[in-house]
Amino acid sequence: MVSLNDYLIASGLLFxxxxxxxxxxxxxxIIFMALELMLNAANLSLIGFSRYNVQNGxxxxxxxxxxxxxxxxxxxxxxxxxxxxxxxxxxRQTTHVEDINTLKF
Amino acid sequence: xxxLLFWIFVAIMLFFAGMVVLNRNPVASALSLxxxxxxxxxxxxxxxxxxxxxxxxxxxxxxxxxxxxxIIMLLDLKAEITRRINFPAMCGGFAVILLFSKVxxxxxxxxxxxxxxxxxxxxxxxxDVWQLGMIIFERYNLPLQVVGTLILVASIGVVxxxxxxxx
Numbered sequence: 355m356v357s358l359n360d361y362l363i364a365s366g367l368l369f370x371x372x373x374x375x376x377x378x379x380x381x382x383x384i385i386f387m388a389l390e391l392m393l394n395a396a397n398l399s400l401i402g403f404s405r406y407n408v409q410n411g412x413x414x415x416x417x418x419x420x421x422x423x424x425x426x427x428x429x430x431x432x433x434x435x436x437x438x439x440x441x442x443x444x445x446r447q448t449t450h451v452e453d454i455n456t457l458k459f
Numbered sequence: 460x461x462x463l464l465f466w467i468f469v470a471i472m473l474f475f476a477g478m479v480v481l482n483r484n485p486v487a488s489a490l491s492l493x494x495x496x497x498x499x500x501x502x503x504x505x506x507x508x509x510x511x512x513x514x515x516x517x518x519x520x521x522x523x524x525x526x527x528x529x530i531i532m533l534l535d536l537k538a539e540i541t542r543r544i545n546f547p548a549m550c551g552g553f554a555v556i557l558l559f560s561k562v563x564x565x566x567x568x569x570x571x572x573x574x575x576x577x578x579x580x581x582x583x584x585x586x587d588v589w590q591l592g593m594i595i596f597e598r599y600n601l602p603l604q605v606v607g608t609l610i611l612v613a614s615i616g617v618v619x620x621x622x623x624x625x626x
Contacts, residue, residue, distance in 0.1 A: 356465045356505075358575035362567040364469045364502070368476055370559060375480035381539060383485055383531060387492050390523070391476055394499055397511075405506040411581035413507060415594045421511050422595065425518055426606045430613035432523050436530045437620040443534050 361402035369395035382439055382449045386432075393428050397421045465505060472498035483538040485531045489524060496520040507580060509587045 368391060375388025404417030443449055471494065478491035496519045503512035595603055 355576060356462050358571065358577065359568050359573060360465065360469075361502070361506070362570070363564065364472070366563045366567055367473055368499075370556075370563070371473065371476045371480060374556075378480060379539075380542075381485060381536065383527065383534075383536065384479070384488055387479055387488060387527065390492070390519075391479065391495070394496065394515075394519070397515075398499060398502060401503055401506050401508045401511060405508070405577055405580075406575060408578040408580055411579075412590065413580055415590055418508055418511055418591055419595055419599050421508075422514065422591070423599075423602060423606055425511075425514055427609065429518055429523060430610045432526060433617050434613050434620070436526055437617040440530060440534070441620050449534065449536060 358402055358406045362399055365395045365399040365402065368392075368398065380450050380452055382442070382451060382454075383436075385451070386435055386439070390428070390432070393424065397424055400424075465502075468498045468501050468505070471495075472502070483541070485536045485538075486528065489527045489531060492527070493520050493524045496524070506577075507587070510591050 372388045372391030372395060375391065376385050379385055379388065400417050400421050404414045404421075407414040407417075439449060442454065446454060448454065475491040475495040475498070479488045479495065482488045482491060496515060500512045500515040500520065503509075503515055
């Protein structure tokens with residue numbers, strides 16, 4: 355049978371892949387997608403723990419509500435982030451992080 | 460869910476997540492992300508979270524990824540050129556990956572004695588969506604209103620950000 359530990363491993367590996375994407379890639383949009391992967395990895399472990407903590411024969415729905423709110427906030431975050439990327443592209447004609455370093459000391 | 464099916468979906472999810480990172484073409488990356496999210500939604504369904512699985516497909520694999528593809532095609536991004544491989548940095552990276560996987564497996568197979576079986580559940584008479592709806596609208600009503608306001612603020616912010624002249 356599949357245990358909670360297997361789900362946690364899957365979640366951890368997904369998070370690691372997303373983190374590697376943030377570190378490796380130079381394109382802002384790909385970095386943004388890797389951020390979404392990390393967010394979803396956290397959601398997967400939340401749902402796993404929600405299913406593990408059974409109360410009165412039902413999964414712990416508080417965890418699922420938290421995932422619901424995370425998805426809602428992530429959708430809002432994606433719209434704002436992509437609008438910022440478009441504004442950035444209009445100002446600089448690039449989406450590569452190495453070309454956008456005027457804040458860097 | 461049978462273990463075979465679980466590992467197949469995990470393999471699909473992780474493989475396409477890796478393709479998001481490794482693909483040079485941004486459009487191919489975005490499409491890989493869609494497949495990865497679909498496999499993730501099936502894992503949610505395997506954990507008896509049907510509503511969250513449906514929301515994952517509708518919001519992430521649907522709305523969010525359409526937005527990503529739209530922006531990628533709007534900006535007309537070209538495939539990235541391959542960078543020269545820095546050998547010492549690569550060795551360091553692999554060492555970090557090995558150590559991290561060791562820690563990850565130790566921790567994840569350490570909690571709850573390493574074999575935490577899921578208890579049986581009796582799906583209530585009204586089902587998953589009913590339970591979730593009751594808890595969202597009764598216990599978490601105020602956070603729901605706050606999230607609604609947040610989305611309104613975000614959409615107004617996007618309109619202001621997309622104006623030609625920022626004042």
